[in-house]
Amino acid sequence: xxxxxxxxxxxxxFGESHGKAIGVIVDGVPAGMDFDEEFxxxxxxxxxxxxxxxxxxxxxxxxxxxxxxxxEGKTTGTPIAIVIFNKDQKSKDYSxxxxxxxxxxxxxxxxxxxxxxxxxxxxxxxxxxxAARVAAGAIAKMILKEVGIKIEAGVxxxxxxxxxxxxxxxxxxxxxxxxxxxxxxxxxxxxxxARNEHNSLGGVVRLRIKNMPIGxxxxxxxxxxxxxxxxxxxxxxxxxxxIGNPNAHKLTGLENNDEISKxxxxxxxxxxxxxxISNGEDIELEVFFKPTPSIFKPQKSIDIxxxxxxxxxxxRHDPIVAIRGSVVVEAMAACxxxxxxxLNTTRKIENIKKVYLNN
Numbered sequence: 001x002x003x004x005x006x007x008x009x010x011x012x013x014f015g016e017s018h019g020k021a022i023g024v025i026v027d028g029v030p031a032g033m034d035f036d037e038e039f040x041x042x043x044x045x046x047x048x049x050x051x052x053x054x055x056x057x058x059x060x061x062x063x064x065x066x067x068x069x070x071x072e073g074k075t076t077g078t079p080i081a082i083v084i085f086n087k088d089q090k091s092k093d094y095s096x097x098x099x100x101x102x103x104x105x106x107x108x109x110x111x112x113x114x115x116x117x118x119x120x121x122x123x124x125x126x127x128x129x130x131a132a133r134v135a136a137g138a139i140a141k142m143i144l145k146e147v148g149i150k151i152e153a154g155v156x157x158x159x160x161x162x163x164x165x166x167x168x169x170x171x172x173x174x175x176x177x178x179x180x181x182x183x184x185x186x187x188x189x190x191x192x193x194a195r196n197e198h199n200s201l202g203g204v205v206r207l208r209i210k211n212m213p214i215g216x217x218x219x220x221x222x223x224x225x226x227x228x229x230x231x232x233x234x235x236x237x238x239x240x241x242x243i244g245n246p247n248a249h250k251l252t253g254l255e256n257n258d259e260i261s262k263x264x265x266x267x268x269x270x271x272x273x274x275x276x277i278s279n280g281e282d283i284e285l286e287v288f289f290k291p292t293p294s295i296f297k298p299q300k301s302i303d304i305x306x307x308x309x310x311x312x313x314x315x316r317h318d319p320i321v322a323i324r325g326s327v328v329v330e331a332m333a334a335c336x337x338x339x340x341x342x343l344n345t346t347r348k349i350e351n352i353k354k355v356y357l358n359n
Contacts, residue, residue, distance in 0.1 A: 005231070007222070009143075009339040011136040015086075016118050017126030018094075023083035024132035026069070026139050028342065031077030035070045036142055043138040044084070047131060047327040049318075052175050054191055056318045060087055062131055082135045086128075094120050099303045100311055104293025111304060127236040127321065130328045137331020140338040149337060150210040153330045154179035155322055156286065157204035158187040159194075166206060177326045179206060195319040198296035202289055203322030205329050209272070209283035209337060216278040216340040223276025224283075224340055231332040232287045237321040240288040244271025278340075287329050289322040 004012040008028045015022030041064065050059040062084055069080030098119040101108040106125035110117040117123060141151065154171030156163045156179050163180030171177045176191070178184040194201045217224030229241045248256050248269055258281075259266045265281055272283040294317035301311045318324065345351050 005234070006335060006339045008342040009140060009335060011133075011335065013129055013132035013136075015084075015129065015132070016123040017086075017121035017128040018118070018123070019086065021083050021085045022129060022132050023081065024136050026080045026082075026136050028339075029069065029075050029077065029080055029139060030143065031075055033075045033142060033146070035073055035075050035139075037064075037066065037070075039142065040064055040082075040135060040138045043134055043141070043327070043331070044131060047134045047324050049324070053195070054176050054188070054319065054323055060131075064135055080139060082132075084131055084135070094315065096314065097311065099305075100309055101301050101303070102293065102311055102313065103299045103301055104290075121315070125236070127318075127324075130236065130325075130331075133235075133328055133335075134331045137328075137334040140331070140334035143338050143341070144334060147213075147341070148211045149213075149341075151207070151330050151334050151337070152210070153177070153205055153207040153326045153333075155187070155203055155326055156180070156206040158320065158322065159190045159201045159203070161186060161190065162204075163206075168208065171326075176323045191319050200292035200295050200318075201320045202291040203320055203325075205287045205289065205322055205326040207283070207285050207287065207329050207333055209333060212272055212278045212280060212283055212337075213341075213344075214278060214280040216337065216344055217273065217276045218340070218343060219276050222343075223273075224278055224336070225271070225273040225276055227340070228283070228285065228333065228336050231336050232285070232329060235287070235325060235328050235332060237289045237292065237325065238287055239290045241285060242288075243273060243283075243285045245269040245284075246286055283333075283337075287325075289320075289325050292318050292321050 004010055010028050011024050011026045013024045044062045044064060048060060048062045049056045064082045064084055067081040067083060069076055069078050105122060107117060110125060152168040154168055154177045163183050166179045168179060170181050171179045174184055176187060178187060191201060225243050232238055232241045256269050258268060258270050268281045268284060271285055272278055272281040294313055296313055299311045301309055303309050
């Protein structure tokens with residue numbers, strides 16, 4: 001039921017938040033590539049819950065177990081299966097809402113679509129599933145490293161307060177992946193305040209993809225920008241994506257057009273994509289996350305029988321999704337670009353001849 005993503009580089013995730021395990025099967029990985037298991041572990045650790053007060057206190061090691069597709073440190077060209085066992089579920093925290101729809105969650109829609117739902121932490125609709133995406137993204141990044149493409153992301157806005165500078169290197173060291181050192185403390189204070197008030201915050205993640213080749217993207221219905229947007233909106237709590245200059249809608253055509261000289265583009269308002277195809281500039285986009293819907297304040301709702309009730313949630317939840325979400329944004333971007341890279345290798349007869357005729 002649409003649990004897979006991608007065309008050539010394709011992954012399928014499985015598992016639920018409070019099930020025995022979650023995992024991913026990644027297909028389309030070229031054979032003979034060095035598989036960096038330590039890098040995979042580090043990527044999962046970046047998204048791992050329970051690391052600090054700015055995320056859920058659920059304690060999961062998120063240690064991956066590789067079941068197939070890797071032999072003696074190299075990829076075999078067959079599907080790579082990875083499983084991550086859940087260790088710290090507290091399903092009893094959700095027993096009081098098993099027949100109640102939580103505001104802002106997928107409970108209502110899942111129940112009406114399927115006639116049944118896993119109420120334990122949201123089941124399949126939980127952001128716990130994104131650990132599997134990060135595993136797939138780590139493999140994609142291994143492929144992209146071979147051709148020098150680099151993906152970086154960080155938080156650029158929290159609670160309506162926006163960064164004034166963008167430093168992706170600083171974001172790597174920041175507890176909240178902040179791209180602006182000067183705003184970090186203010187953002188942390190906002191998160192602490194929301195958490196102490198049993199509330200939550202929204203935020204914006206900035207993504208940059210460097211060293212992009214010209215020509216990635218498939219017109220008209222598999223454009224690079226439309227698949228990137230689709231990938232981002234598939235992430236839990238994402239409500240919007242802006243590709244290129246986030247103020248483009250306020251500009252005139254003359255202001256927004258990226259003029260060209262013999263040395264290249266003079267600006268990058270397009271965000272590195274023209275007509276759905278990469279133009280060689282950096283891909284720039286912003287991803288907008290809504291506030292975490294799990295808050296510890298009484299809220300009005302209904303139960304599965306249509307009775308009006310008051311919801312009082314328990315459990316452990318992120319006070320803001322955008323922080324750990326920034327790691328997922330990177331992962332999904334890596335998967336998209338890797339898929340587009342593999343799709344593009346057969347677009348010219350010269351490429352086919354190089355492979356099959358050694359020309």
